[in-house]
Amino acid sequence: MENDDSDQPGQRQEQGQEQAQHEAQNRVYMILAAVPSGKVVTYGQLAELAGLPRAARLVGRILSNLPKETQLPWHRVINAAGRISLAEDSPSFKLQKACLEEEGIVFSNNRVSLKKFNWQP
DNA sequence: ATGGTGACTTGGC
């Protein structure tokens, strides 16, 4: 048979995109959950490990959408400059910094030691 | 539908 399975390209494609996004988000969660205490990872690294090169910004968006009750170590994610990508006066900033210091991360002038970037899965 | 913005990154000065 000619197989007229009639996949409506439009709708199918749209669903595919949405699913892909969801998958990507899920992968980011997995990678993030695997980051050990005492270590940090940058948005770019997290994106790359999740198979999303050049999507550092997307990771930031995903984190911003995390529920406040999340179990994920979102506080272990910092930017490439070794800084916390949040406003200093923001409660989230203070929380993140406090969590990292609890884990032994040392800050110098609001910046994390670059040596901590050496985390391999 | 074009433009602006943001938990980003990299390269140049």
Added chain:
DNA sequence: TGCCAAGCCACCA
């Protein structure tokens, strides 16, 4: 060392 500009991706007005 620090600021600026361009690139990149998704979302919102």
